[in-house]
Every structure is written in C-alpha cells, then in structure tokens.
Amino acid sequence: MSNLNQTFLKEFDQEKIALVGFACDENSSYIRGAAAAPPMIREALFGEASNLWSEHGIDLGHTDTFFDAGDFHFNSPQEALSGIETAVSNLLQHEVPVISLGGDHSITFPIIRAFQKKYPELTILQLDAHPDLYYNFKENPLSNASPFARIMEHQLASRLIQIGIRTMNGHQQQQADRYNVTVIEMKDFQGPTNLNLKTPLYISFDIDVLDPAFAPGVSHHEPGGMSTRQALDIIHALDGANIVGADIVEFNPRRDPTGITAMTAAKILKELSAKIIETKS
Amino acid sequence: MSNLNQTFLKEFDQEKIALVGFACDENSSYIRGAAAAPPMIREALFGEASNLWSEHGIDLGHTDTFFDAGDFHFNSPQEALSGIETAVSNLLQHEVPVISLGGDHSITFPIIRAFQKKYPELTILQLDAHPDLYYNFKENPLSNASPFARIMEHQLASRLIQIGIRTMNGHQQQQADRYNVTVIEMKDFQGPTNLNLKTPLYISFDIDVLDPAFAPGVSHHEPGGMSTRQALDIIHALDGANIVGADIVEFNPRRDPTGITAMTAAKILKELSAKIIETKS
C-alpha cells in the first residue's frame, strides 16, 4: 500500500462527510483504467468549472463539509481487500458518512465489510447496468463482476435493491433469487418510486447505470441506460432515508475524451453529498 | 464480388437465424464508411465485452442460434444490386429469418426484392430519421436516400410504417402520400403503440433513428432523435408479430471514436434476434 509520511497528517475536525479514493482496477474483468478516476472526479467537482451548490440549495463549499482522506493505492488485490476495509473502518470511527470513489466495483465488498461491523442491518441501493452477482467470473471471485455475490453470501447486508439492470442472465437471476434481491430492470424502470428505504442506507452508484451517451467513460458500454436526470431524480427522492455511506465506481477516464463523464460523476457526488447533509440536518 | 474459396463452405445446420453482412457504401449520398460496419457489430456482440442474454431472458449463446454467412463485398453498385438479392434469396431458402448488417440504407431495396418473392404480402416497419423516399437524389436513383421509393413503386411491400422521421420535406411528403405510407414523425412519437402488425413483418433499423447523442457513428447526424431505450421499447412491444427479416444499417465506424455506436448496434441486433426467437417459439 502506498501512503504518505505521517508528518502530513491532518486531523479530522468535525467535517460532515468523509471522502476517500481507492485507486484500484486490478480486479476489472474487461479493461482497466478506473484506478485513475478519483483525482479526475475531485478536479471536476472542486475545480474552476464547477460551483458547489446542489440543485436543492445545499452549499457544499464550506470547510467543514468534507474530510478528504486522499487516495489509496495497493500493490495486490489481497492488500486492497484488507486495506480498503481498514481505511473505511477508521473513517467510520468519526461517526460520519463515508463516500468512496472507485476504482472498479470490486471495492464495494471490502467497503461493506467495514460498514457491516458498524451497521449490522444495512440496506444497499445499487444503481448499475449489471447485477454483479456472479459466483465466479473468469476465475476471479473478487472481480468487479462479483462483489454483491460476496456481500450477500456473507450476509453483510439485510437487503439489496438493484435499479437499472439490463444484462441479467440465467446464472445471475438464480443468484438474485437466492439472496432475495429486489431487481428493477431498466426495461421496467418508471422513475423513482417509494422503496421504503428506512434502515441505514448505503448507495452503490456504478456510473454505467447511465446510458453510454451520458457516460461514455466506463469500462463496459451497455446501451439502453438511464439519463443523468433520471439518476438525479432517484437521489433527490431519497427523502426519509438515513444514508450512512456511498460509493461512486467504474468511471474510466481512459474512455472519456470530452470529459463529460468526469463532470457527471462529480455531479452525482455533489447531489449525493447534499442529500446526505439534507437528511442529517 | 469478392468471395471465398469453396473449400471453406460451411453447411447450414438448423440454425434459427441467418446473419449476413453487406459491406456497401458506394451509394451513400453524403459520406462513406458504413461498409466497415459488419465486423465492428459482430465483435461488439460476440466479443469479450458482451453477454448474449437478451433483456427478456433469451440466451443467444447457443451454437444453433446464428448461421453467419459472412460479409459480401461488391465491385460496383450494379453488382451489389444483383448480388445482395441473390445472397438473401439463397439464405431464405433455409426457411429462417434473415438479418442483414449494412452498409448504407441502399441495401434494403435488393434485400426486399428477395423477400417479396417469398413473402408477397410484406409489411415493413422502418425506424429512421429520414423517409428515404426520394424519387431521385443527386442523380442516383439507387442511393441511400431512395430505397423506399424503389420498394413502394415496385409494390414490393403491402404496407410501410415509418417511425422516428424528422426530416420530412415537400417532395417526400408527396411520395409518402402516394404510397400510403404511415409516418410517425419524431415530433409526434409517444412510445410504442398498437400498430397491429400481423402480416409477415420486416424491420429496417437505420441507426440514425437514434439521437446522435446515443449513436454518433452515423453518416448523417440528425438531432432530436430517439433514445436507445425508446428504440428497445418498440422492439420489445412487437409481441404478436411474425418477424421474417430485418436489417441494421447506416452505422459508420469512422464517426464513432468512443465505440458506443458499435455497442448500440450490437444491442439492437441482440434484442431483435431475441424477439424473433421469442415470437417463433
């Protein structure tokens, strides 16, 4: 694991949200590149081209909004597995929601291991083109095709709701049935509905839930997806929820020649953060 | 016409759908490039980045799904005109639906000539930004602006329904009136409706029916088009139809820097094929 000299440690100081990047893509089943996403998202959100007010009037531009723990690199998938869990656990000790920037979707398994210890009754809302429920894909049980298989078989979440799926196959349908996953496929999606998400809620936002027109910068282009506005509507509709954490994963800067995916990931981060603050206050 | 040595002939063996590519773009009225589409679509569908299950649970990944007749090149528009008709006629002898990958839209005229001999009462459902009903465009009556003028004046189809049109002009409106074409312009499009498509149905899918946001890789960018999801909804709604053939045309790989149009054409091919199998079984 790469790291920085302890001389530079900044103290956590009552910020409302912890932010952390995991520069991991070694578990990507198809092409790599997502490891470079975190600094691109940060720059899109905090750089000169953006403002920090959400669409519902929350101003994130205060010094006490984000505690940014920086980006983690790891030398192996094994190191990543334990390192991500430890990093998230440490941040959760500050009693703040933790938003993780991927990296590929494989990071969600160790993240949820950390969350489960603090929140044994976790509900996960996954926005994604793919179920990511493979028992084993290309001989890598830790790949980005399997995190929710791992999470559900270890009973790390009480309930899993998937929205935006459009690549369900026979095996993954079996897995969804086995683990009682609520799946709202894209072909049936009609906009946000009352999902009654009252328990501690974790949101796993895979950028490829969006149609490639809106987010070309992903490793897997799966046409027929959501518009960015539809995704924002879902976030805005989470009114009564107690959101304790989130991740934004699978943005791949290598496939984003015009930069619109970076801006879109930053917008999702902004609106998610605002919704977290709104529901806390 | 280019071809392969007869040594390599594979026998048709009870596959459910015949697939064939026509690498033609000499009749393109504006820019060329569509000739290179078939191998890009094949790779997007059958390559490593895809799975072969449709959104309604049909698995196309069986060896008896597709008989792939390969790609045809021609040395002149005249050779193409007869060669395409012959190739499709030969494939139709196997009593399977034939899906053709273009190439530009000019290929649909010789394709329908072949279909008409087998199916004298054909209904054509055309998804397209343009009516393609010009009597004569730039002195080329065989150009990709005129296939449906040729088809209708030769009475090769009983009925033509166009969806997604957004470039109707005076001359083409006259042609549409003359041939009693049902035109659902994009400005009036409200989603799939009961079109009562009971006779043998042929689907001609011009990729430019989609908005250029979803499919930049076309020769003519015509903004204001359908989303990919809207196009999929139309395909999924073809429940009672007897689909006997289809084409997917006008994908131009030269204008597809991020590759999303290739994936979108492949998705259309997958869902169309699944719908064909679903309605046959």
Add this chain to the structure above:
Amino acid sequence: MSNLNQTFLKEFDQEKIALVGFACDENSSYIRGAAAAPPMIREALFGEASNLWSEHGIDLGHTDTFFDAGDFHFNSPQEALSGIETAVSNLLQHEVPVISLGGDHSITFPIIRAFQKKYPELTILQLDAHPDLYYNFKENPLSNASPFARIMEHQLASRLIQIGIRTMNGHQQQQADRYNVTVIEMKDFQGPTNLNLKTPLYISFDIDVLDPAFAPGVSHHEPGGMSTRQALDIIHALDGANIVGADIVEFNPRRDPTGITAMTAAKILKELSAKIIETKS
C-alpha cells in the same frame, strides 16, 4: 472591429429574417472557443449534410428567407459592447427579426440594449443551465456569467423566464428574486407549458441547456440537462408568440470532436427560424 470593404455591401432585399454572427469569447469566464462557432453553425445548416425544411413543414431554402450580415470580430470587450449594439440596431431598422449567433453569452447584453430601444416591453425566454445573473464574476461585470444581471438592472426587459437552470446558488437566487425572474429549474421541468408569452418575445438559447450527452461542445459541461427533443418541443410550443429576435450562444467547437453539437445548434437555428416565419405569416 474587423470588417470588410464597402465595395462588397449587399443590399437588404425583403428577406424575412436577419442573421448575424458575433465571434466573441473574450468575456468567457472559464474557457474560450465559442468565437469560432458561427461558421460551423452556418456550414452545418446550409452545407451538404442538411436539408432546409423544418419539422412542421416550413421550407427555409428560399432566397428571401435569410439576410446574412456575416460575422463580426472585435478587438476588445469595449469595442464589442458598442459594436454589437450598433450592428443589431442597424439590422432591426429593416423591420425583421434578428437572430444572432454567438460567441459566448456576454453578447446578449448589448443585443438586448439594441432591442429595448425598438421594443420597450420585451419578454425574454432564456434556455440555459445557468442563471447568468451574477452581479460580478471574477471581477468582470461583462462576463458571460452576468448578462441577465445587466439586462435586468438596466430594466431592458419587462419579464425574464428561465428554463433548464441547474446551477442556482444563493447569490443568484437573490438576484432572481430581486428582478422577479420566473425560474423553471431542470429538476422541476415537465415539458412545455402555457407560459402566456404574448408581448414581443426574445429567445436566448444557451446550448448548454442541453445535457452534455446531446451537446458536448460547450464551455461548461453541466450534466442533468434537457434532451434536444425537449428543447425542440419548447420551440414548437411557442404558438401565439410574436418572436422578434433570438440568439444561439455558447457552442464551443473546440469541444465537439464528433460534430454533433454543431448539427444540434443548426437544428435549433432551423426550427427557431421556421417558428418565427410560421408565427409571422
């Protein structure tokens, strides 16, 4: 100001719409490039890849449709301020609607100064991702973040309606309240509604009202925007309005690698022009 020799002056000859380009982007608060837009839009509309019939059957391909006054360059923001106003005033003397092609949004302030003299009771319909109501942004009160602050504080318009906004912040909300601006934010947008736009109407169309998926070629990517079809629906719904002028601004050709934004700006220009002609006749 750059200009051409008076030898080449073409006389205004009863054309129905005056067209003029302002190649200005020195007031862009973020990145430049919009100055190169006018010839790209012209070529997209009048070039070989387009036809000149609108979606509602108006044929713009007559010699008496457009009086094209060419493109203006200026040597300084001050020169632009007076030069744009003079140019538009001169064109308005011909008693025709004037459509201006930007350039960045800063051109709208001097344009409206010219319009106000002729139309003291002007209503402005602004389609935009941003309110552009900053009192002062980066120490430049003439920047493209402030034109509507200038317009409203000088009482150059009776009413301002904004559609598509998705970056409202505290300061701009105060400005909107102060000047009684009607704001339909994107999060609340439900399609065209009866806005009762009866007075002389000016339309300011900022291309970034569209989602970056539909229009990547803008200086500010603000995800969550309108589809091109939704924007066209608004234009088509302006039935009783007396449209006296319009601008199409902020197209930045440097960020449009596939050319779809140029085509989209040209489509907006075509449909706006057709609607003007339709409502005049």
Add this chain to the structure above:
Amino acid sequence: MSNLNQTFLKEFDQEKIALVGFACDENSSYIRGAAAAPPMIREALFGEASNLWSEHGIDLGHTDTFFDAGDFHFNSPQEALSGIETAVSNLLQHEVPVISLGGDHSITFPIIRAFQKKYPELTILQLDAHPDLYYNFKENPLSNASPFARIMEHQLASRLIQIGIRTMNGHQQQQADRYNVTVIEMKDFQGPTNLNLKTPLYISFDIDVLDPAFAPGVSHHEPGGMSTRQALDIIHALDGANIVGADIVEFNPRRDPTGITAMTAAKILKELSAKIIETKS
C-alpha cells in the same frame, strides 16, 4: 457575398501585413469543413494560449503588425472567384504583403489572379502533399485539385516549385512537365536547400504537406509527410526572398479533435509573418 455594414469600416493605418480569411469549401473534391478554419486559426494565434514572438525574435504583438480584413463568405463558387480576386486586389493597393487564410486550396487561383496584376513575374513556392495540377477533377475545373493547373495555363506565375508531394500520378506528372514545374517529392526531400528564390515570392502552404500525425485536421490524410519542424526549417531558410504574399489552406477543424492542427496552422502563420517582416526590414 456576405459582408458587414459600412458603418464599421476600419481604416488601413500603416500596418505591415494584411490578413484576410476566405470561408470557402464548396470546391472541395472530397469532404468539406475548411470554411470554418479562419476563426480557429486567429484564436489559436491571438488567444490566451499563445505568445506573439517568433522563433527568431520578431515580436508580432504590436498594433501596427496586422491589418485584419476579416472573413469573407460567398454564396456560390462564381461569386467566390470574383470576390476573392477583388478583395485581394483591394488589399494589395496598400502596398503590403497579403496573407490569406483558407478555406480549401481552390482559393489560390483567384488570389494569384490578383497578385499577377501587381507582380507579373511571380514565383510560387507550394508546400503540399498533392500537386493540385488536375486539368479537370470530378467535372469541376475550379476544384481544390486544380488551382495550379489554372494558374499555370493562364501564365499567372513565372515559376512554380512544389515541395512535399507524395501523390503524383501520370496525368499530373504530364501537367508538371508541360508547365515546367519543379517538384521535390517527399520521398526525395532532404530539408531546405538553396532554391534561389529571388523574384517576388508567393508561398502557398497547404497544411496537408505535414504528416497527419502533426496535422490530422485536413480533408485528405496523406501519410508520409513532413514534420512541423521540417516545415518551419523551410520557412526559416527563406532568407534572401522578397515575400509578397502567402496563403495557409486546407485546415479542416472538423477533423481536429485535440486542436493540435489549429495550433500548428497558427504557428505557420506566425513564423511566415515574422519572416516577411524580417526580410522587409
């Protein structure tokens, strides 16, 4: 011809070089787009990303360096033919070198008609991938494949030297022989040599003389071309020459997604202008 109101005429005031743009590409034999080049080149040279010192220490950032006559649009090839000649003739009356920005290469014929009247013994140095000596190409004798056939058959130049050619065919070789053209093909090019260019010299710089790696933004990609440094070496070596005019043509912004061709055209303009000033003083 489009133009501007005479109110805005700026007087010529002892500037050293006249600059003018011709937004023409209707004579392009393959694809269009070059008409949009002039504002892109201007912005690349005079915009924020550039400085105005040449590599040999000439500072072009003085107000008396350029008289910019703006950009001309024309409504037909015929109008362009006479309009370009008139515009250049007018500028030449000020006794300054005139640099024209294309547009496609067809503009060089009317430009040289204007020059020939003032300079009957003109030498032309053409940097180009193509000889552009077709007697007639695609039935358009005014196309961008033929300007030097027209120039030489009308004896508008005493001598024509071509450097960088790599598409010579039989017909064009005959034409080159007939008109005694000195051709240095790219396969034989060894860098600048003593060409003894003493008479009044005109330089016609077709951007496609550069390899597409250095200048992807051209209508015809012809691999195997010059590096930008080799082109600059030729310009820098023109020490004793009396340069009376130049054009920079065939930059096509539609094919320049990263913007490097615009910057390269601007660099050529800068170094050419500096060399003109250097040889005059």
Add this chain to the structure above:
Amino acid sequence: MSNLNQTFLKEFDQEKIALVGFACDENSSYIRGAAAAPPMIREALFGEASNLWSEHGIDLGHTDTFFDAGDFHFNSPQEALSGIETAVSNLLQHEVPVISLGGDHSITFPIIRAFQKKYPELTILQLDAHPDLYYNFKENPLSNASPFARIMEHQLASRLIQIGIRTMNGHQQQQADRYNVTVIEMKDFQGPTNLNLKTPLYISFDIDVLDPAFAPGVSHHEPGGMSTRQALDIIHALDGANIVGADIVEFNPRRDPTGITAMTAAKILKELSAKIIETKS
C-alpha cells in the same frame, strides 16, 4: 469458419497480387479490435479519398492488379490455425505473391506454414515494436506475443530480421540468440541499409512499428517508434529483393478516432504492392 455461398465464386484471372483478410483477434494478449481492420484498410485504399499510384509511379488501379479473396472469419483459434494455412496455400497455387491483412500478429504463424511449403528457404523481414518471440505468454502459445517463436522453433524460415524493436527483455533476447535473429532495435536504427535480402522474402509489417503519433490505432502503444516516412524508406529500399508475400497486422480501428491509422495502413499496402510489382517486372 464463416464463408460465402459458392454461387458467388469469382475465378482467379491472371491478377498480379492476391489479397486476403483474416478477421482474427482472439489471440490478442491485451485488447481486441484488430479483427475489424481489413474492411477499413480496403476502404482507405480503394475509396474516394485515395489514388492508386505509388510514390515511384506504379499505377495499381488496373483490374489485373489485385485478386481480392475477401475476409475470413473463424469460430475458434484452432479453426483459424488451419483455416488461415489452407486459405493462403490455395492462393499460393496461383503463383502470385499473397498479401494478408490482419487481424492480430498471431496470423503470421499459420501464414508462414503455408509459405514454407512453397518456399523452403524463406527470409522474413519483420517491422515491429515487439520481438513477438515469447515461448509462452499468458498461457497461450498461439498468442500475438509468440508467432515468431513458433515460426523459428519449427524452422519455417531460414532467417529472421527484425527492425524497430523497442521492448526487448531478457527472455526474448535469449530467444533471439537461440534462433539467430538479426535485431535492429529502434534505439540503433539509422534508416535502410544493405540487408542483402536475396532469398525469397516475406515482409511482416506490424503497424505498431510506427510511433503512436503516426499510428494511434494499435492495441499496444509503444512510444519512440518510426515515422511513416522511415517505414516507407525501408520498403522503397528493397530493390533487389524477390518479395513473395507480406502481411500488415495489428491495426486496431477501435483506437483510431481520426482515421489516420487506416490511411497509413493503406499507404503501406499500396507501396508494398507497388514494390512487389516493380521487382517482378
């Protein structure tokens, strides 16, 4: 193997060069896409944007120049191995040089198996960034990292000369030593020299021998490569050689957004073909 109906067989008729495409990329060790190359190269060479005269005055635009055998698709690496060998063997029976368009570099092994039967004393000139001499790479001995290991260990060539290499490592250096390969690394390359290539000569041209600036459209970007002009110089210098065959491989259209790699591959094909004709006559 995909193929065409025997109805369409064209007879070989004294053409001078046989051309065939192998749409294979399943053996690519990194990313796929090269399978779509053959139609892109054909269109770049024979399409409207090109002429068919070589730089040394050979006109390839005669009907008796190329016998085009079309493109072959295969259903598995095993089928490809035998299918490619058979196809090339059949073409070689016509006593003409055979030029194969890849596909990835794995196709060269079965191609050379066919050549070796006809030419037991073959010299191979390989232009490449990589030695492709891995004994076994990622558990696939038939991958595109190993064809020359297979060729040399089966003694299918008498001599192998590699030019342009810039990724030699310890293992591959051992392999090069074992098989007595002449390696001219890019760091030592000084232009074409007398390589004394008198025996029957086969040229294997991997597009990635060029620097990615000249050929971005390859699966492996290896900076520090040749310019296109340097590669052309090598081809032009093959004066006394008896060239009996060639391949052009590893062009990947997915990574070629501006299309310059397609044009460059076409140029290599043109100049190689002209050199073959030149040395035969």
Add this chain to the structure above:
Amino acid sequence: MSNLNQTFLKEFDQEKIALVGFACDENSSYIRGAAAAPPMIREALFGEASNLWSEHGIDLGHTDTFFDAGDFHFNSPQEALSGIETAVSNLLQHEVPVISLGGDHSITFPIIRAFQKKYPELTILQLDAHPDLYYNFKENPLSNASPFARIMEHQLASRLIQIGIRTMNGHQQQQADRYNVTVIEMKDFQGPTNLNLKTPLYISFDIDVLDPAFAPGVSHHEPGGMSTRQALDIIHALDGANIVGADIVEFNPRRDPTGITAMTAAKILKELSAKIIETKS
C-alpha cells in the same frame, strides 16, 4: 493537505528510487488538468499493457526498484509550496534519487528547494518548449511560467541548461542572460551532444518539449517540438552523469483522448529510471 492515516505507513526498505506524485495544477497559467496525471502515468507503466525492461536491458520489475510514496494533494498554493519541499526532503533522507510526477511545472521550485539543501552544487537539465523564466506572469509569481526564475534568483542551482525551447521572447531572453542559462532552442537542436554534465544532475522533463503529435495531452500545444525518439536519445546519452533527481510534469490527461501521452510519459519515466540505476551501478 490531504493524506492517509498513519496506520498505513510502509517502511522504506532499500529501494533504489523514490517515486512521488504531486497532484497540483492550481498554478497553471492556462488550463488545468495536470493534477490527474500521476495515477495515469503509474497505470501506463505498471499496468498490463507495459513491460518493465528498459531499452538498454535494465529490468525495473523488481520489488526493490521503486519506493512509491503515493500522491499528495494540497488545499492551497501556499500549502503546496511547503508541503512539496517537506515531502521531497523526507524522501531524500533515504539517500536515493527522487522522481516526482506532476502536476504542472510550478512544483519544480519547491522540489529544487529541497534538493538544494542536500546538493548545493546542482546542475539542472530542463527539457521544455518554454523557458518558464517569467519574473511574474498574470500576477502569480508561483505560476508554471516562472519556476526557473524563482530557482535561479534564489541561486538554488549552479547551472541551468534548457533544451527544446521554442517560445523565447524578449523578457525571457533577458532572464536567461541574467542567470547565464544555456539555451538550446528547438530550431538549433541537432540531437544529444556532449554537455559535460558532471556535477549532481537534476532532470526536469516537461512533456510539452515533445511535439503535440507525440504528446497531445499537455496544457500548452506548441508545435515544432521533439519526437519521442529524440527525447529518448538525450536520456540515453547521459552516460557519465550522476542523476540525483528528476521530475516529469505537465501531462494533462484531459487532452489525451487516445492515451498516447500517458504511455509516452510512462516510457520517459521508465528510461529515466533505468538510466539512473545504470549510472549508479
């Protein structure tokens, strides 16, 4: 400054080279984006598409080659100024060469402050399109246009040699004269020569020394630059030098749609690292 929890500190363990990233671009005078470079360079070098052998046979793929200190983010230019100096000073305590990945060129000033304390007689070899010697640019004395003005006026280096410069102006020439800078402008560059670089040597590699054809992914496109091969030749020629540190700066991933600049930066890092190891052993 962002940082990581001290729990994750890895001990320095006799690695030969220290690597550190500085995600800074707030001092960029034109456009931002360079902050996202470090993870892109790391992935290009250590990812699946690369091997770790240098062109001269040094294998960097050993665990004791690099100590990677990760990437640093800062909250303000002031924090960056002290943070970078501290980070580099700490790494230099391990008595290894330190290679820093930018970020923009402003990072070199604080880096050299750290080096100067350890190496009072430092020679700097700067490869760059720009002198970066502005006394003050756009009112920011710490901008990326001024680092070498700061370095020389504080006498942090004994000697500065610049290669590849092609934007020298009057002011910067004065600065170069004042500080006795050796400038080899690109127009005079003839390849590596004996520069007699015997004292401790620091190499500052600005990616824009390369022509934009080879490295489009930089904030400032300055045509007429070096080829990648020429840059590699310079590195390879540093035979007797004692290289104690280096930086690679100004790679801007936002402008690198095909990814070739990332690969080129990685290649420079690889060859520089190998040369360091080679000269140490």
